[in-house]
Amino acid sequence: MSDRLRARDLALLAIESPSAPLHNATVEIFDPEDSGFDHADLVGLIADRIAFVPRYRQRLQAVPGHLANPVWVDDPGFDLAYHVRRSGLPRPGTLDQLRDLVARIVSQPLDRSRPLWEVYFIEGLEKGGFALLSKSHQILVDGVETVDLGQVLLDVSPEPKVLAHDEWRPRSRPTAAALVADAVQESLQHPSTVIETAQSTAEAALRAGSASVRRLAEVGAALTSRRPVRDSPVTGPLSRQRRFVAVRTDLAVYRRIRNAHGGSVNDVILATIAGGLRGWLLTRSESMSGLRRLKAVVPMSVIDDELEATSLGTQVAPHFVDLPIGEASPVVRLHQVTYSFKAHRETGRAVAANRLAGIAGFAPTTFHALGSRVAAGELHKGFHLSVTNVPGPQFPLYAAGARMVATYPVHPLLPGHALAIGVTSYDGGVFYGLTADRDLLPDVDTLGETLVEALDELDETTGDARPRAPRGRRRGTARPKGDPGRSRS
Template identity: 70%
Template structure:
């Protein structure tokens, strides 16, 4: 059985280059349970659960002559050992060594002749911890037909949940070239949208080709597609083929303390922290802000909107643009400016509370991050400096094959002209920041991680002035788990 690739997904594949691979990644750190946690146990777990995401055993097949979009077909040579890979650090492996390994792995594109995903089991971490690194292509995980495999591997207790997998999977024979052509002709007759999708993708390819010819033709292509020139700024520029990955772990309680002192949401605090970190980082580089006092960020948010494509997360995902006030010296003013932007979004009545998202049965942040990256890519034509995807995760422990997950860091992809992307996940009382930076553009990306911690401390320092005098108690709203 085959399914034709949608125009939007094919556009993602068409936009992928050697310098901007379009896969999302996630780093998860586990403490082994009594039975241990290694490559063999993960392999068994993936084998048990993969039937619930059939697309993870499918590859793309091109239609001869480009008569229609490619189709998803069962991989008749599917090899689970190829996709679930074993790696190790020299014991005792440090977090810096893990980040360097991850940086190299996420720099490489996925093999399009195979199913578009990989998982690396990294052993040898200090304290007998084990890391998992997921890579899934944006065209694979759309949140509608397919969720991220990582969402299915996690359980609410050390005792794995009992599922009823399809153990008797046998791949359907791959269609021949003649069969692919015949299928394209039949679809063109019975499903007119097939013709529309094929024509729209072909037109988009033609415009991208014209866009490379020269400045004059580029202006015409931009006018036809509605695309705007790239916004100038200190965090935009060309990409190399190599990445740097930075991870920062912070306390959710600290973010909530700031929220309780000054109002707003935890999401506001996170964005104010990012703003303060960017400001400090640019100042330490002695970099000019280029006359900018704000950096335009796209922040995917969850909404209820019947006009948008439904997802399996119980809501739709859309883009919200916020100007991060890097030119403002006061951390408190930065926080209030960010809060004001999101208050306008909340006033629309479409926004979805973070605790509702985190409470969805089976919800895991990896799928939301994947959709958020797709949304950011869709909004490139509107012009922005960087994307920030913040996902509220469950505030109780999750497990894989009995091993407890103690950390989860998103590793968002970089888009052409945008050498920095930031992902944030809150989970089990912690807030995990994951930064992806171009290796050549930002050789000092580690410093930005340090600035994140300092920016949060700076915001925390402002809470002491708002405390009630001794002997009096100030009434505050009780924090809700996962509230952002």
């Protein structure tokens, strides 16, 4: 019998809705000089590597009568062509056009009757470049038994690894009688399974019901101590559509600020986000007196014997930080963020960024997926937004010989949360992916601009910053070939 869906995964399915689909995505842009790479090459690459992530050929199978949680079974009709899709941009193929396409794709829930992932080959970027957009459901990637597909597609050299041919054959689909018998046997051996199944089924039924029934679910959540998050510009009822903003900055700037003021690169990134949020709110004429801080959950890699270990040799735990958006001084904001992480570093559980990036076969996509799962598990504690920062390798990676020049995480929005921020450092760059609700944050583009301005502001305090361009006419900056993102060098 295939693996049964764990209670924590079923809980993720229960909080998912058409307005809050829980899949992670990543946009990767490749060097236009490698434009020989095409859709057929992507299909061949995934066919060659998918054996390392067997769950990507499995789908969920419900148990009759909901006697137990669903199980993972091989998809007898697995069709790689369905999951690996081809799309294109109209000329000139700008980043704005790319992110609009990304926003439309990630707005659509995955089909639960099939394996829960999709990959898009997007051609037509300016100068002949192309992009890959991968999309995987949170329950598919737990870091323990399954890592993200992106972790096995990229190589450290232009020469792809030659792997053994995969002779996969789907196992026969379990019969209804076999599913029931297995559920009964498991219930007898583990009585707690019956309780977990009943609770998960009830919550899923409530969420699938009418508006009045969903209101009862909200009341029940309140009665079970779910802490409401304070009203803010980044919270509210979600629509079914998203916006996406991509911002590229240079890692050297963060290191320069860290060297001048102490702390870590992570502290500088969070202080930049705090400054960017402040600048964005000021453009909206928001009052800083009423809401001086935004509470963020920041998943952190730790070493803790009491937590479930991932296959990557570390655990991921939530850390809450109040982003000081009411503070006018960029240096004071940085010191406040640094202080909030001081206790975490002193526990001895923190995992250094260089150690994370040095994990064999490491790909940030898996840790972004784990960070999203951790954030979803903390909804009951109440927070305004999630920020996941993952240090990646500081050398180029390749997909079948094509060099990746940019990678932007696309995090899902949790119910009632209109903004999620993912950050990946890779090969000298720091890449921000801002996911926002289309209706609640129509001006999220401005937040992308104020993030860059907040970094400029911090950099100017080091005394070593390059001259700053006049506002509204940012100086031209060198960027890797094929990356059309707004950048700051």
